[in-house]
Amino acid sequence: xxxxxxxxxxxxxxxxxxxxxxxxxxxxxxxxxxxxxxxxxxxxxxxxxxxxxxxxxxxxxxxxxxxxxxxxxxxxxxxxxxxxxxxxxxxxxxxxxxxxxxxxxxxxxxxxxxxxxxxxxxxxxxxxxxxxxxxxx
Numbered sequence: 001x002x003x004x005x006x007x008x009x010x011x012x013x014x015x016x017x018x019x020x021x022x023x024x025x026x027x028x029x030x031x032x033x034x035x036x037x038x039x040x041x042x043x044x045x046x047x048x049x050x051x052x053x054x055x056x057x058x059x060x061x062x063x064x065x066x067x068x069x070x071x072x073x074x075x076x077x078x079x080x081x082x083x084x085x086x087x088x089x090x091x092x093x094x095x096x097x098x099x100x101x102x103x104x105x106x107x108x109x110x111x112x113x114x115x116x117x118x119x120x121x122x123x124x125x126x127x128x129x130x131x132x133x134x135x136x137x
Contacts, residue, residue, distance in 0.1 A: 039076055040069075
């Protein structure tokens with residue numbers, strides 16, 4: 001080696017594998033976003049069909065396609081639904097969002113809109129309404 005030239009340090013095999021792992025991770029993340037974007041684009045088109053549907057049957061079919069497209073987009077991003085529609089559950093102010101103002105805190109509520117989670121994190125609480133328990137005379 002001449003005195004005026006410096007050689008570049010060689011990357012170790014482990015560093016090369018780590019760099020490849022990062023780029024593979026980035027590529028997989030980008031692919032997942034791309035798939036989610038495609039599913040969301042389909043959902044937007046399906047939404048327009050819901051708005052312009054002629055007749056009850058056409059509207060029902062368009063709503064079904066919209067729901068499927070939204071579910072696909074959610075799955076691609078790792079989202080999951082929380083609770084089931086119309087279930088009656090004990091009200092928990094920390095876990096539920098009331099859909100209407102109430103004078104008295106309800107004991108039992110009905111799920112009107114399911115919550116959304118990713119991993120263990122709740123992104124949207126289930127929206128609920130009080131169950132109307134009429135007293136019998």
